[in-house]
Amino acid sequence: MGGVALICCATSLGFEPLPAQQQWSGVPAVEMADVTLLHTAHEPDILVRAVTRGLSDASSFAFLPDGDILVTEKEGRLRVIRDGVLDPAPLGGIPPVRHGAYSGLTEVVLHPDFARNRLIYLTYATGGEAPRIALARARYEGGELSDFEVVFETAGRPIGASGSRLLFAPDGSLFMTVGGAFNLGGSGGRAQDGRDHAGKILRLTDEGGPAPGNPFVGNPEYLPEVYSLGHRNPMGLAIHPETGELWAAEHAPQGGDEVNVVLPGRNYGWPIVSYGREYRGPRVTERWHQEGFETPTVVWLPSVAPSGIMFYTGDRFPGWTGNLFAGSLRVGRILRTGHIERVILNDEGEEVGREAILTELRQRIRDVKQGPDGLIYALTDEDEGSGVLLRIEPVGP
Amino acid sequence: MGGVALICCATSLGFEPLPAQQQWSGVPAVEMADVTLLHTAHEPDILVRAVTRGLSDASSFAFLPDGDILVTEKEGRLRVIRDGVLDPAPLGGIPPVRHGAYSGLTEVVLHPDFARNRLIYLTYATGGEAPRIALARARYEGGELSDFEVVFETAGRPIGASGSRLLFAPDGSLFMTVGGAFNLGGSGGRAQDGRDHAGKILRLTDEGGPAPGNPFVGNPEYLPEVYSLGHRNPMGLAIHPETGELWAAEHAPQGGDEVNVVLPGRNYGWPIVSYGREYRGPRVTERWHQEGFETPTVVWLPSVAPSGIMFYTGDRFPGWTGNLFAGSLRVGRILRTGHIERVILNDEGEEVGREAILTELRQRIRDVKQGPDGLIYALTDEDEGSGVLLRIEPVGP
Numbered sequence: 001m002g003g004v005a006l007i008c009c010a011t012s013l014g015f016e017p018l019p020a021q022q023q024w025s026g027v028p029a030v031e032m033a034d035v036t037l038l039h040t041a042h043e044p045d046i047l048v049r050a051v052t053r054g055l056s057d058a059s060s061f062a063f064l065p066d067g068d069i070l071v072t073e074k075e076g077r078l079r080v081i082r083d084g085v086l087d088p089a090p091l092g093g094i095p096p097v098r099h100g101a102y103s104g105l106t107e108v109v110l111h112p113d114f115a116r117n118r119l120i121y122l123t124y125a126t127g128g129e130a131p132r133i134a135l136a137r138a139r140y141e142g143g144e145l146s147d148f149e150v151v152f153e154t155a156g157r158p159i160g161a162s163g164s165r166l167l168f169a170p171d172g173s174l175f176m177t178v179g180g181a182f183n184l185g186g187s188g189g190r191a192q193d194g195r196d197h198a199g200k201i202l203r204l205t206d207e208g209g210p211a212p213g214n215p216f217v218g219n220p221e222y223l224p225e226v227y228s229l230g231h232r233n234p235m236g237l238a239i240h241p242e243t244g245e246l247w248a249a250e251h252a253p254q255g256g257d258e259v260n261v262v263l264p265g266r267n268y269g270w271p272i273v274s275y276g277r278e279y280r281g282p283r284v285t286e287r288w289h290q291e292g293f294e295t296p297t298v299v300w301l302p303s304v305a306p307s308g309i310m311f312y313t314g315d316r317f318p319g320w321t322g323n324l325f326a327g328s329l330r331v332g333r334i335l336r337t338g339h340i341e342r343v344i345l346n347d348e349g350e351e352v353g354r355e356a357i358l359t360e361l362r363q364r365i366r367d368v369k370q371g372p373d374g375l376i377y378a379l380t381d382e383d384e385g386s387g388v389l390l391r392i393e394p395v396g397p
Numbered sequence: 398m399g400g401v402a403l404i405c406c407a408t409s410l411g412f413e414p415l416p417a418q419q420q421w422s423g424v425p426a427v428e429m430a431d432v433t434l435l436h437t438a439h440e441p442d443i444l445v446r447a448v449t450r451g452l453s454d455a456s457s458f459a460f461l462p463d464g465d466i467l468v469t470e471k472e473g474r475l476r477v478i479r480d481g482v483l484d485p486a487p488l489g490g491i492p493p494v495r496h497g498a499y500s501g502l503t504e505v506v507l508h509p510d511f512a513r514n515r516l517i518y519l520t521y522a523t524g525g526e527a528p529r530i531a532l533a534r535a536r537y538e539g540g541e542l543s544d545f546e547v548v549f550e551t552a553g554r555p556i557g558a559s560g561s562r563l564l565f566a567p568d569g570s571l572f573m574t575v576g577g578a579f580n581l582g583g584s585g586g587r588a589q590d591g592r593d594h595a596g597k598i599l600r601l602t603d604e605g606g607p608a609p610g611n612p613f614v615g616n617p618e619y620l621p622e623v624y625s626l627g628h629r630n631p632m633g634l635a636i637h638p639e640t641g642e643l644w645a646a647e648h649a650p651q652g653g654d655e656v657n658v659v660l661p662g663r664n665y666g667w668p669i670v671s672y673g674r675e676y677r678g679p680r681v682t683e684r685w686h687q688e689g690f691e692t693p694t695v696v697w698l699p700s701v702a703p704s705g706i707m708f709y710t711g712d713r714f715p716g717w718t719g720n721l722f723a724g725s726l727r728v729g730r731i732l733r734t735g736h737i738e739r740v741i742l743n744d745e746g747e748e749v750g751r752e753a754i755l756t757e758l759r760q761r762i763r764d765v766k767q768g769p770d771g772l773i774y775a776l777t778d779e780d781e782g783s784g785v786l787l788r789i790e791p792v793g794p
Contacts (some may be wrong), residue, residue, distance in 0.1 A: 334438045
């Protein structure tokens with residue numbers, strides 16, 4: 001009892017630029033230590049290790065079979081981490097990208113048959129007066145990129161501020177998220193337009209065409225790549241390890257971020273059904289339920305700005321088996337409040353609890369993935385070289 | 398850069414007992430320092446001072462005109478703090494109460510004309526085989542309690558696990574919350590039964606009778622004290638400083654805690670419309686919107702277990718003027734995650750942002766009130782003498 005505590009000592013005040021309506025003062029950043037000991041509810045002691053520093057606006061990462069890690073930086077750089085060391089030279093062969101607060105070179109994944117064909121897939125924003133999202137593939141071999149090829153681009157009206165995630169499904173098809181349906185009274189309605197790629201999750205072949213069995217093939221009111229609609233800004237994709245279902249996380253404006261179990265041909269409601277408010281205060285809609293629109297599996301109020309998601313299937317954190325993890329960029333509009341959201345599910349995939357972890361570190365977590373070693377890796381989205389790849393480890397034997 | 402950080406060092410593992418279905422492991426408690434420096438988004442530096450220690454299961458507090466503070470402890474003790482020092486002897490004259498995880502001696506408020514009549518009002522759980530909530534008043538003068546008198550008791554079916562809050566409105570009427578409508582398939586439906594006090598907000602005279610102008614007076618389907626219905630477990634009351642409206646916070650089960658603007662005769666929907674899940678996973682209801690039921694002003698997903706609420710109207714925290722503050726007992730079912738929720742409102746009373754503050758302290762915050770000095774006081778609900786009255790102070794001149 002007694003004494004004086006100094007918690008969360010400020011070291012710098014480097015706030016990320018945000019659109020004017022989001023210009024909120026924030027709490028000071030915490031400088032990442034090399035190793036931090038934290039306690040959580042079901043894994044009492046964890047270490048968070050800064051594996052690799054020096055990243056800028058990092059967005060996604062992929063584990064290679066040889067232990068190297070590929071990382072995208074939104075400005076358009078594809079980086080390589082070898083034995084924890086960031087190669088100072090980005091890989092050559094990436095075309096210039098259109099870089100904004102939300103967009104740029106956002107995603108990298110390996111082809112399921114990478115060990116044989118060495119193919120990686122990337123998404124990025126491109127185009128001048130007509131911005132769009134491109135899906136490209138390239139060969140990554142001997143530490144070099146070759147045969148870069150655009151295999152799909154969003155069609156129709158321009159798509160500006162949008163990232164894009166990729167995920168190969170067990171059947172070999174490729175899910176691709178497209179946002180860009182942000183604004184009420186503006187782009188928001190595009191999420192409901194089947195002829196517009198904005199606000200959709202697409203299902204493609206590894207050649208970039210519509211995947212066989214897509215729900216709207218042959219329906220003239222929909223583009224053939226569309227798998228689901230009514231998304232605002234989907235930023236995370238994962239396959240449920242037991243059911244094989246696609247789960248997707250997306251950002252709402254102020255409150256109402258969602259994780260949905262994404263089924264073919266279903267409509268997830270944006271902007272007709274939403275659970276939050278416009279930034280200036282009014283509700284997006286009074287109708288929190290409407291027939292014909294799916295109810296999300298997980299909702300966050302206030303927003304946590306969920307980005308990459310994963311299910312934990314390893315054996316290093318027995319208390320976390322089967323849990324859903326989501327990187328959080330911030331809570332509400334308060335900067336430096338990013339963390340990782342842990343969602344505990346029962347055998348039916350229904351939520352039975354949540355915990356925010358790594359809150360003490362005050363990092364924007366852009367992506368979170370299970371490593372080949374069964375540990376959990378997280379990528380911070382901080383600028384000017386202060387981004388870090390983190391590894392979460394259990395304490396003890 | 399670099400170094401090793403040890404954050405949130407465990408000092409003890411004294412978890413509060415909860416019902417079996419809520420028996421979750423938690424993060425370790427943090428021992429309260431005498432003074433803690435914290436940073437927040439809009440008041441960059443605040444001090445949190447442990448003004449008074451030694452409280453057990455404290456529930457509410459009231460500022461007396463002479464500077465003393467009355468505090469209720471749920472086991473049935475009314476305590477006095479003088480110059481920050483807790484009188485070791487509770488006040489005499491309080492009858493035995495029925496004490497449980499949620500119930501006991503929960504509330505103390507002053508009559509608006511206390512300076513003249515010296516009347517205080519208390520709520521507590523009472524009754525043996527037929528538990529109910531009682532409203533009593535007594536005279537507090539010369540450091541002693543006298544003329545203790547029960548002026549109202551809940552009628553009809555027994556009400557077991559429920560606290561109760563009180564608030565005198567500007568017109569002199571007395572709002573009283575009654576919970577006890579927790580369980581789906583069990584007590585929950587009582588919130589919709591106008592002849593049952595459970596799950597209601599009541600409006601009374603200072604004599605304990607139905608207040609004039611109550612919305613259902615003369616309607617045989619409602620008890621005359623009922624002001625609003627469809628509440629699950631309302632634990633916080635405040636009057637909006639500009640509009641004079643009643644705002645009330647209530648607990649949902651797993652996700653869906655609410656703050657409502659409470660209007661006479663309105664139905665707030667529990668258990669027909671709710672935004673969360675049963676603890677075991679299934680949704681409370683698929684219908685997140687239904688005609689005839691009010692949509693809450695603030696919703697928390699996951700739950701923060703909001704307790705006492707207040708609007709800040711002082712001049713010591715200019716960045717917090719007009720904000721709504723809610724004590725939080727925990728996030729989800731993770732123990733030791735209590736804090737204070739700050740909700741930022743625009744001139745129309747619509748939310749434009751939220752921030753969780755005092756998270757680093759890991760205290761269950763049962764009540765939060767603005768002091769006569771314009772500072773913010775918070776009461777922690779910890780057991781066996783480890784409860785603390787906190788004072789939040791700005792740093793600087």
